Amino acid sequence: xxxxxxxxxxxxxxxxxxxxxxxxxxxxxxxxxxxxxxxxxxxxxxxxxxxxxxxxxxxxxxxxxxxxxxxxxxxxxxxxxxxxxxxxxxxxxxxxxxxxxxxxxxxxxxxxxxxxxxxxxxxxxxxxxxxxxxxxxxxxxxxxxxxxxxxxxxxxxxxxxxxxxxxxxxxxxxxxxxxxxxxxxxxxxxxxxxxxxxxxxxxxxxxxxxxxxxxxxxxxxxxxxxxxxxxxxxxxxxxxxxxxxxxxxxxxxxxxxxxxxxxxxxxxxxxxxxxxxxxxxxxxxxxxxxxxxxxxxxxxxxxxxxxxxxxxxxxxxxxxxxxxxxxxxxxxxxxxxxxxxxxxxxxxxxxxxxxxxxxxxxxxxxxxxxxx
Amino acid sequence: xxxxxxxxxxxxxxxxxxxxxxxxxxxxxxxxxxxxxxxxxxxxxxxxxxxxxxxxxxxxxxxxxxxxxxxxxxxxxxxxxxxxxxxxxxxxxxxxxxxxxxxxxxxxxxxxxxxxxxxxxxxxxxxxxxxxxxxxxxxxxxxxxxxxxxxxxxxxxxxxxxxxxxxxxxxxxxxxxxxxxxxxxxxxxxxxxxxxxxxxxxxxxxxxxxxxxxxxxxxxxxxxxxxxxxxxxxxxxxxxxxxxxxxxxxxxxxxxxxxxxxxxxxxxxxxxxxxxxxxxxxxxxxxxxxxxxxxxxxxxxxxxxxxxxxxxxxxxxxxxxxxxxxxxxxxxxxxxxxxxxxxxxxxxxxxxxxxxxxxxxxxxxxxxxxxx
DNA sequence: TTGTATGCGTTATCAG
DNA sequence: CTGATAACGCATACAA
Numbered sequence: 001x002x003x004x005x006x007x008x009x010x011x012x013x014x015x016x017x018x019x020x021x022x023x024x025x026x027x028x029x030x031x032x033x034x035x036x037x038x039x040x041x042x043x044x045x046x047x048x049x050x051x052x053x054x055x056x057x058x059x060x061x062x063x064x065x066x067x068x069x070x071x072x073x074x075x076x077x078x079x080x081x082x083x084x085x086x087x088x089x090x091x092x093x094x095x096x097x098x099x100x101x102x103x104x105x106x107x108x109x110x111x112x113x114x115x116x117x118x119x120x121x122x123x124x125x126x127x128x129x130x131x132x133x134x135x136x137x138x139x140x141x142x143x144x145x146x147x148x149x150x151x152x153x154x155x156x157x158x159x160x161x162x163x164x165x166x167x168x169x170x171x172x173x174x175x176x177x178x179x180x181x182x183x184x185x186x187x188x189x190x191x192x193x194x195x196x197x198x199x200x201x202x203x204x205x206x207x208x209x210x211x212x213x214x215x216x217x218x219x220x221x222x223x224x225x226x227x228x229x230x231x232x233x234x235x236x237x238x239x240x241x242x243x244x245x246x247x248x249x250x251x252x253x254x255x256x257x258x259x260x261x262x263x264x265x266x267x268x269x270x271x272x273x274x275x276x277x278x279x280x281x282x283x284x285x286x287x288x289x290x291x292x293x294x295x296x297x298x299x300x301x302x303x304x305x306x307x308x309x310x311x312x313x314x315x316x317x318x319x320x321x322x323x324x325x326x327x328x329x330x331x332x333x334x335x336x337x338x339x340x341x342x343x344x345x346x347x348x349x350x351x352x353x354x355x356x357x358x359x360x361x362x363x364x365x366x367x368x369x370x371x372x
Numbered sequence: 373x374x375x376x377x378x379x380x381x382x383x384x385x386x387x388x389x390x391x392x393x394x395x396x397x398x399x400x401x402x403x404x405x406x407x408x409x410x411x412x413x414x415x416x417x418x419x420x421x422x423x424x425x426x427x428x429x430x431x432x433x434x435x436x437x438x439x440x441x442x443x444x445x446x447x448x449x450x451x452x453x454x455x456x457x458x459x460x461x462x463x464x465x466x467x468x469x470x471x472x473x474x475x476x477x478x479x480x481x482x483x484x485x486x487x488x489x490x491x492x493x494x495x496x497x498x499x500x501x502x503x504x505x506x507x508x509x510x511x512x513x514x515x516x517x518x519x520x521x522x523x524x525x526x527x528x529x530x531x532x533x534x535x536x537x538x539x540x541x542x543x544x545x546x547x548x549x550x551x552x553x554x555x556x557x558x559x560x561x562x563x564x565x566x567x568x569x570x571x572x573x574x575x576x577x578x579x580x581x582x583x584x585x586x587x588x589x590x591x592x593x594x595x596x597x598x599x600x601x602x603x604x605x606x607x608x609x610x611x612x613x614x615x616x617x618x619x620x621x622x623x624x625x626x627x628x629x630x631x632x633x634x635x636x637x638x639x640x641x642x643x644x645x646x647x648x649x650x651x652x653x654x655x656x657x658x659x660x661x662x663x664x665x666x667x668x669x670x671x672x673x674x675x676x677x678x679x680x681x682x683x684x685x686x687x688x689x690x691x692x693x694x695x696x697x698x699x700x701x702x703x704x705x706x707x708x709x710x711x712x713x714x715x716x717x718x719x720x721x722x723x724x725x726x727x728x729x730x731x732x733x734x735x736x737x738x739x740x741x742x743x744x
Numbered sequence: 745t746t747g748t749a750t751g752c753g754t755t756a757t758c759a760g
Numbered sequence: 761c762t763g764a765t766a767a768c769g770c771a772t773a774c775a776a
Contacts, residue, residue: 013526015753026763031755041761058524062502063439064753067768072435073496074446074483083472087465088677097456100484109496111446112472112482124445124481130434130502152430154385247678274677281678305460305646306619306653306678387769398747403771413745436769439752 014055023051034060072130075103075330076111078146080138083114089245090274090302091319092137095160098320099135102327106334108132115143126150133330138162156333158326161222169333170341171326175222178315178346179229182269182297185313185348187233190357191267191295195238196230197253197279199223199271205243207252215239226271226299238265242275247306250278251285258286258294266294266357273298273314277307280353291355301349311351318344386427395423406432444502447475447702448483450518452510455486461617462646462674463691464509467532470692471507474699478706480504487515498522505702510534528705530698533594541705542713543698547594550687550718551601554641554669557685557720559605562729563639563667567610568602569625569651571595571643577615579624587611598643598671610637614647619678622650623657630658630666638666638729645670645686649679652725663727673721683723690716 020030025044032038033048040048051057066072077099079086086092100110111131113124126134127149133156136143147164150157157164160171186194201210202219218224223241231237240256242249250270257279258264268283270276276298280290288294290310298304301316322344329339392402397416404410405420412420423429438444449471451458458464472482483503485496498506499521505528508515519536522529529536532543558566573582574591590596595613603609612628614621622642629651630636640655642648648670652662660666662682670676673688694716701711 016755017753027753028755028757028764029762032762035755037755039761044762056524058521059499060755061439061753062500063435063442063444064768065755066502067433067435067439067752067770068754068756070435070768072502073500074502082469084465084469087459087468088462090460093456093459096459097454100455100486104486104495107494107496109448109501110484112484114472114476123476123479127431128434128445129481130438130444130446149430152428251678251680277678281680285680306623306649308620308623308653308657388771389769399769400748400771401746404746407771409771411745416746432771433769436752437771439754439768440770440772442752 014052014057016057016060019048019052019055019057022055023048031060066130071132073108074111074129074131075108076113076126076129076131076134078113078115078126078134078136078143080115080143083112085244086137091245091272091300091317094302094319095137095323095326098323098325099160099327100323101320102324103330106327106331108330115146127153131155133157133334135160135326135330136162136164156330156339158329158333158339160322160326163221169329169339171322171329171344172341173222173317173322173344173346175225175346176229176232178317178348179226179269179271179299180232181346181348182299182313182315183230183233185350186267186269186295186297186354189267189295189354191265192357193265194234194267194269195240195257195265196227196234197250197257197268197270197275198227198239198241199245199275200243201241207241207243207249208256210239210241214241223271230269234269237269242271245272245274247274247278247281247304250275250280251282252278254279254282255285258282258288264288264294267296267354268294269297271299273300273302273304273312276312276314276353277304280307280310290353293358295354295357297354299346301347310353312349313351313354314349315346316349317346386424386429388429388432391420391424391427391429394427395420403432438502443504445480446483446501446503447480448485448498448501448503448506450485450487450498450506450508450515452487452515455484458509463617463644463672463689466674466691467509467695467698470695470697471532471699472695473692474696475702478699478703480702487518499525503527505529505706507532507698507702508534508536528702528711530701530705530711532694532698535593541701541711543694543701543716544713545594545689545694545716545718547597547718548601548604550689550720551598551641551643551671552604553718553720554671554685554687555602555605557722558639558641558667558669558726561639561667561726563637564729565637566606566639566641567612567629567637568599568606569622569629569640569642569647570599570611570613571617571647572615573613579613579615579621580628582611582613586613595643602641606641609641614643617644617646619646619650619653619676622647622652623654624650626651626654627657630654630660636660636666639668639726640666641669643671645672645674645676645684648684648686648725649676652679652682662725665730667726667729669726671718673719682725684721685723685726686721687718688721689718 020027126146136159158169240253242253268279298312298314332339388402392399498518508531530541612625614625640651651668670684670686704711
């Protein structure tokens with residue numbers, strides 16, 4: 001019944017046991033040669049390595065190692081949207097970037113997962129993938145279910161800019177405060193007639209003027225927080241929602257705002273830099289100079305490709321750090337330590353796209369929020 | 373020595389064996405209940421599921437399953453650049469999108485890997501991650517080494533727009549032909565004074581006018597192929613290289629081209645839509661109308677955010693399909709079948725950004741490449 | 745339809 | 761510094 005061990009070597013792919021046997025050492029010694037987890041005599045080491053090369057053994061099988069270790073070295077990143085959509089957003093890619101860095105430092109890789117309810121039956125999910133932990137980005141609504149699946153597995157979870165409830169560490173911005181600060185800056189420049197271009201209210205991505213009723217139903221935490229922060233300073237601002245964080249969406253919103261020369265705002269506060277870039281383009285299209293005729297502020301502090309010479313007035317968010325912090329939190333949870341939620345602070349940046357309100361004598365010096 | 377099995381259930385996380393035992397069935401039956409790979413009596417099924425719920429068993433451990441099956445359900449996607457950079461390119465994200473779709477259909481997830489030579493010692497790599505196969509995007513130069521590591525492991529590999537040599541299936545475009553077709557279109561419109569704005573020549577990303585000598589040293593396959601295709605029609609075209617596929621890079625290149633009113637080209641052929649968008653912006657900046665004063669063509673056929681009303685004349689490439697095809701190829705290789713390299717065909721699209729050369733009486737009808 | 749028996753390839757533990 | 765041993769948790773071939 002038991003096959004000749006030497007013969008077996010020929011057929012199967014070599015295993016560490018084969019290497020050990022041929023090298024005349026025990027499997028554990030061979031294992032240590034590859035893992036480096038214990039000192040090995042140089043001679044033994046060399047011999048094992050030589051045999052390995054000879055046998056075409058390329059190192060421990062990660063699958064077997066992960067079973068034994070109880071760790072796969074893989075962390076899932078779950079996105080709500082289609083990848084195409086997710087990666088259109090510079091903030092998300094920056095966050096992902098920090099996250100991959102943070103996880104790589106931990107020795108973990110990133111498994112991209114889309115929280116798609118109607119994916120193929122055997123598509124990998126948070127519930128079935130060989131992962132050690134999960135990071136949820138922009139978690140809301142439906143993702144809740146999958147969240148419970150992960151937690152049932154006892155896997156550490158962290159969310160970025162989303163609400164997973166209670167005891168799940170959360171990495172987020174001081175969206176409200178930062179928005180308020182921008183609004184104060186704009187107000188300090190003498191603007192009184194201000195419009196807001198918001199991110200989507202919910203997954204419907206409805207565009208256009210928003211009534212107070214609609215505003216009350218906003219389900220996207222980021223949108224709601226920033227808008228609230230702005231309305232604190234400009235309670236009567238006109239609010240226009242965009243269909244996404246895209247230049248062209250900002251362009252659409254801007255056209256709407258600048259359509260009627262009689263009702264033009266003197267300043268537009270956009271909830272993202274991309275939207276702001278679109279608004280600026282709409283302004284230029286309408287023959288308005290920025291910031292002389294209309295001021296425009298953004299949010300994010302990303303490098304907007306195609307904005308030309310303008311420097312956006314914006315709230316610079318530490319997107320990469322946010323991602324890295326999520327990675328750190330995962331590391332802590334994996335180590336069995338508790339991980340706290342973190343609120344990141346945006347840095348107000350005065351650019352060249354905001355200036356004194358037309359007809360206002362106010363200088364730009366009164367530009368910071370109280371207490372800053 | 374042997375611990376009370378019932379007591380063990382309390383401490384450890386429940387395994388399928390625990391569930392089977394408590395439910396009074398054999399492990400194999402319990403296994404089948406979860407995998408669905410064989411019919412199970414409804415009563416048995418229910419009982420097993422009930423016990424599982426009771427014990428907090430959430431399904432087979434993916435790590436153990438993958439060891440047993442010899443498959444992890446994970447495919448690595450290796451990028452040369454930082455994620456931030458890679459995902460700035462709409463073509464790459466579209467490709468990734470198709471790829472993830474294709475792999476999901478296969479039941480595999482995507483592990484994002486950056487081919488970083490100086491990553492942490494225990495960072496996951498193509499050589500150590502529990503993957504079933506790998507896709508290399510934009511493979512060139514250094515990635516070769518890691519490639520050999522993967523092949524040594526006997527894992528299937530596919531490359532997208534890169535050269536991994538000989539026997540590695542490759543997914544690529546008919547870059548040269550498509551570029552030629554665009555050039556023919558431009559030539560048919562009467563243009564004789566044409567400039568080319570290229571993608572980077574190599575990893576140095578040097579900007580500016582390129583001498584024939586520099587052109588001969590291009591190491592990026594895509595850049596070289598497209599340029600060659602264009603120069604076939606316009607051997608004397610001025611060639612300006614950009615530092616990346618970005619609107620702002622196109623803007624820079626465009627400014628260079630339009631700087632001297634006396635030496636302006638009447639048409640600019642850009643190697644990507646983003647570059648073309650930048651060139652258009654430079655043209656408008658210089659007071660030139662597109663296409664009346666200058667024609668601009670791109671390459672890719674992506675939706676350029678912020679291009680406004682213009683529709684680019686371009687070669688539309690099937691980026692998503694390219695990714696999906698890579699996924700399919702992986703599936704075939706995994707099944708033990710051979711996978712062929714595929715050359716995708718771009719579709720010429722005449723937009724509103726190209727028109728008759730100023731002072732030329734030529735109509736736009738002669739717009740296709742011979743044989744199309 | 746269900747149960748039995750093996751082994752997937754490692755690595756941690758502990759004794760030498 | 762090295763070796764023996766025992767899991768890790770599961771899925772399949774095969775027998776019943």
